[in-house]
Amino acid sequence: MKDRYYAGFMQEKPRWMRSLADLRGRLFVFITDAIALIYLWTMVSYCWNTFVFQTKSFVTLPWWVMLLVVIEAAALWENFGVSIGMKLLGLRLTSADGSGPSMGDRALRYLTWHFSGLPLVGVVAAKDGQAWHDRLSGLRVVGAEDVETERYPWYRRSWSIALLVLLIVTLVAAMLVTRVDFVKFFTGAPKTGRIWRAFLSPEWSLLGDGIRLLIVTVFMAFMATLFGVICAVPLSFLAARNLTQGLIGRTVYTIVRGAMSITRSIEPIIWAIIFVVWVRVGAFPGVLALFVHSVADLTKLYSERLESIDPGPVEAIRATGANKLQVIIYGIIPQILNPYLSFTLYRWDINVRMATIIGIVGGGGIGQRLYQYTKLWRWSEAGLLMLLIMIVVWAMDYTSSRLRARLG
Amino acid sequence: MAKRPSRLKSTRANSLPALLGAIRPRLFAFLLDWTSWGYVAYAVMFLINRYWFVRYVNFYGTLTLPTWGWPLVVLSTLELVVLSHAFGHSIGLSLFGLKLLTYSHRFPTAWDRISRYLWWHAAVLLLPVSLWRSGRECFLLHDVRSKTCMVPLAEVKDELPVTRPRPWYLTNRGLMAVALIGLTFWVGWQATQINLERLFSRAPKSAYLWKALVTPDFKHLAMPDPELKDSIMGGMLESIFMALLATIFGGLIAFPLSFLGARNIMGFSPLGWLIFTLARAFFNIFRSIESILWAVVFAVWVGFGPFAGVLALTIHTIAALGKLYSEQVESIDPGPLEAIAATGARRWQVVLYGVIPQIIPSYLAFSLYRWDINVRMSTVIALVGGGGIGRILFYYKGQVGRLSNAWNQVGAVVVAIVAVIWLLDYISGRVREKII
Numbered sequence: 001m002k003d004r005y006y007a008g009f010m011q012e013k014p015r016w017m018r019s020l021a022d023l024r025g026r027l028f029v030f031i032t033d034a035i036a037l038i039y040l041w042t043m044v045s046y047c048w049n050t051f052v053f054q055t056k057s058f059v060t061l062p063w064w065v066m067l068l069v070v071i072e073a074a075a076l077w078e079n080f081g082v083s084i085g086m087k088l089l090g091l092r093l094t095s096a097d098g099s100g101p102s103m104g105d106r107a108l109r110y111l112t113w114h115f116s117g118l119p120l121v122g123v124v125a126a127k128d129g130q131a132w133h134d135r136l137s138g139l140r141v142v143g144a145e146d147v148e149t150e151r152y153p154w155y156r157r158s159w160s161i162a163l164l165v166l167l168i169v170t171l172v173a174a175m176l177v178t179r180v181d182f183v184k185f186f187t188g189a190p191k192t193g194r195i196w197r198a199f200l201s202p203e204w205s206l207l208g209d210g211i212r213l214l215i216v217t218v219f220m221a222f223m224a225t226l227f228g229v230i231c232a233v234p235l236s237f238l239a240a241r242n243l244t245q246g247l248i249g250r251t252v253y254t255i256v257r258g259a260m261s262i263t264r265s266i267e268p269i270i271w272a273i274i275f276v277v278w279v280r281v282g283a284f285p286g287v288l289a290l291f292v293h294s295v296a297d298l299t300k301l302y303s304e305r306l307e308s309i310d311p312g313p314v315e316a317i318r319a320t321g322a323n324k325l326q327v328i329i330y331g332i333i334p335q336i337l338n339p340y341l342s343f344t345l346y347r348w349d350i351n352v353r354m355a356t357i358i359g360i361v362g363g364g365g366i367g368q369r370l371y372q373y374t375k376l377w378r379w380s381e382a383g384l385l386m387l388l389i390m391i392v393v394w395a396m397d398y399t400s401s402r403l404r405a406r407l408g
Numbered sequence: 409m410a411k412r413p414s415r416l417k418s419t420r421a422n423s424l425p426a427l428l429g430a431i432r433p434r435l436f437a438f439l440l441d442w443t444s445w446g447y448v449a450y451a452v453m454f455l456i457n458r459y460w461f462v463r464y465v466n467f468y469g470t471l472t473l474p475t476w477g478w479p480l481v482v483l484s485t486l487e488l489v490v491l492s493h494a495f496g497h498s499i500g501l502s503l504f505g506l507k508l509l510t511y512s513h514r515f516p517t518a519w520d521r522i523s524r525y526l527w528w529h530a531a532v533l534l535l536p537v538s539l540w541r542s543g544r545e546c547f548l549l550h551d552v553r554s555k556t557c558m559v560p561l562a563e564v565k566d567e568l569p570v571t572r573p574r575p576w577y578l579t580n581r582g583l584m585a586v587a588l589i590g591l592t593f594w595v596g597w598q599a600t601q602i603n604l605e606r607l608f609s610r611a612p613k614s615a616y617l618w619k620a621l622v623t624p625d626f627k628h629l630a631m632p633d634p635e636l637k638d639s640i641m642g643g644m645l646e647s648i649f650m651a652l653l654a655t656i657f658g659g660l661i662a663f664p665l666s667f668l669g670a671r672n673i674m675g676f677s678p679l680g681w682l683i684f685t686l687a688r689a690f691f692n693i694f695r696s697i698e699s700i701l702w703a704v705v706f707a708v709w710v711g712f713g714p715f716a717g718v719l720a721l722t723i724h725t726i727a728a729l730g731k732l733y734s735e736q737v738e739s740i741d742p743g744p745l746e747a748i749a750a751t752g753a754r755r756w757q758v759v760l761y762g763v764i765p766q767i768i769p770s771y772l773a774f775s776l777y778r779w780d781i782n783v784r785m786s787t788v789i790a791l792v793g794g795g796g797i798g799r800i801l802f803y804y805k806g807q808v809g810r811l812s813n814a815w816n817q818v819g820a821v822v823v824a825i826v827a828v829i830w831l832l833d834y835i836s837g838r839v840r841e842k843i844i
Binding site: 058 | 652
């Protein structure tokens with residue numbers, strides 16, 4: 001980038017570009033700190049509300065109070081310590097002569113900071129790229145590697161204390177939000193005695209039915225993987241950055257990658273809900289849901305592999321005057337065949353796992369029957385089906401990992 | 409007559425285990441081919457049932473074999489295996505690298521093959537006697553009588569005459585593989601009731617669904633739904649926290665367990681082997697049951713709610729992280745360990761100062777990856793009473809028919825899920841890149 005634009009006639013980037021980058025850095029620091037503090041505020045409010053008022057609410061004071069406090073606190077933090085945002089960008093506050101800033105300078109910078117909000121934009125035009133509060137207090141923000149400061153232990157660095165507080169507050173809030181109750185965990189255990197006893201005496205008369213359902217489940221995974229591979233292989237070529245060049249190529253790349261990443265974020269079970277509405281209950285919606293998710297996942301895996309191919313053979317074949325198709329067949333495919341196979345096996349493994357639970361929403365297979373039994377509290381039957389699932393998933397996992405190890 | 413290869417006459421396996429080890433590839437190839445022929449038999453029966461029996465004989469019933477049918481199927485598949493082993497190159501043989509050759513390493517004649525096939529029937533009855541009698545690799549009765557043997561291909565490759573490799577569609581195994589895949593496709597199409605006609609004919613009917621999903625209704629993004637008493641953001645936070653707690657609890661428990669599941673730490677003493685096997689079996693068994701099924705059990709245990717989801721995710725996380733962690737422990741550099749052991753350190757000191765510093769970064773990376781997966785899983789675990797954003801999703805889905813904009817609300821939840829998962833995926837990917 002730099003070479004292309006500046007080599008020969010310009011030593012470094014123009015000043016306004018540097019100032020803009022500087023401004024972006026300042027904004028990043030401030031927004032990071034503000035987000036951290038807002039998060040802290042909200043979580044502390046939640047804990048406070050739970051402990052004091054026994055209500056489940058994230059709000060204590062009006063939002064503008066929170067915003068004011070957070071902004072002031074962030075400014076204080078950045079002037080009197082090293083905030084998380086500053087730590088992330090590796091920035092430190094120092095005086096112009098390079099010595100450590102005094103408390104008075106820091107206080108002056110903090111106070112003048114309030115008046116330099118708008119002139120901050122003027123930084124871009126200012127000659128030395130300094131904002132008002134920097135100039136008035138004689139302090140400036142520099143990279144951490146430029147200042148020699150003694151290393152404090154962690155309890156004297158404000159950002160590490162802040163991280164610790166964030167961690168503790170997150171843990172407490174998480175326990176409250178998810179209603180973790182270890183008393184219930186121990187007192188509730190006897191309630192499940194019946195389940196474990198039933199699991200230990202599975203209903204063997206269901207074995208034939210169970211195996212038949214299991215076969216359907218494995219076939220669901222097989223069909224989904226097969227169709228998935230058929231769609232994902234061509235799509236992966238469109239989703240590889242190194243193969244899609246030019247305006248059209250880039251557009252196609254962006255669209256395919258975006259669509260696939262959205263599709264992949266939605267669990268197969270949610271897809272199954274949609275397909276059950278579309279094609280009615282049965283194994284077919286399960287296959288469709290797994291297929292959609294497989295296409296997205298495989299396209300991502302495949303295209304990442306395509307992006308990391310060795311360009312040498314491709315260029316060699318292109319140099320012989322081969323056309324695009326020949327380049328793909330003789331230059332690319334030999335390089336990607338084994339990884340593709342191993343990704344496919346991996347995906348088949350996942351699909352078998354998923355196929356065992358997709359029946360919960362009406363997607364067919366062994367999961368549908370299993371879910372019905374658990375709803376009816378017929379744990380002996382459920383235990384047998386779980387046992388079958390365990391055996392099949394374990395066997396699939398074992399064979400696929402052995403085969404993948406062979407493929408390398 | 410060329411000289412008889414030395415290994416056939418001299419290699420005498422004296423003990424039974426050594427003998428079994430010598431014929432292991434033959435046995436495995438045999439079993440694999442038997443399985444594949446059995447699979448073909450199953451598929452054929454399935455298709456007969458689907459296309460002929462159910463349609464023309466008995467609409468309601470399923471074709472079941474008479475009592476004598478099962479032995480017949482077993483025997484006929486057995487015959488097919490023996491035939492394919494004597495007359496061709498089956499999948500099992502090529503997978504285990506075996507080839508049928510005469511004692512003098514020539515290709516057997518048709519007569520050799522027939523004699524081998526016929527003698528096999530006597531050989532299988534005399535198998536225990538043969539094992540006891542003689543300890544050579546080609547010692548079974550049909551080997552001896554037909555003067556042919558299954559030879560490991562890798563050992564005799566150089567002695568064989570060079571032949572042009574035939575295209576796959578002319579080889580036995582190629583045709584068999586294609587037939588198996590085709591048959592699987594056909595049976596799979598039938599077994600999973602794939603119905604493209606319904607997919608397309610109902611597509612217009614599902615259009616309203618898509619229309620609603622892409623026009624999400626964010627009314628309850630931050631404002632709690634009065635009936636549900638929760639908002640989408642609240643549910644999302646619950647999901648993220650569920651996944652976080654499950655990852656922390658699971659990681660803390662998996663950390664000590666991972667040393668028990670690592671070969672190089674446990675050593676090869678009988679006790680170490682036992683602990684290793686138990687730990688690995690625990691990981692495998694608990695990993696194979698999806699966390700959503702665990703949630704069913706925990707919903708009974710601690711009642712419906714996010715805590716049941718946390719516990720369900722924790723169980724699966726322990727098993728999954730335990731396996732990943734212990735594989736990581738197995739792949740550490742032994743150098744520092746030996747250096748520390750050489751100073752006279754005890755075993756726990758070796759682990760503390762030699763192993764743990766090496767594995768911390770990858771443990772963190774795996775845990776982050778697991779958190780990612782747990783967030784994905786926690787979006788659906790509410791289906792069985794596990795709490796999280798899924799509770800809101802399935803609530804609105806259940807309101808279809810009652811609320812006119814139920815699908816739009818579902819769309820809003822799905823959009824929120826996509827956004828959060830995408831963001832977490834991106835962040836955890838970036839952080840993992842930095843750690844490793």
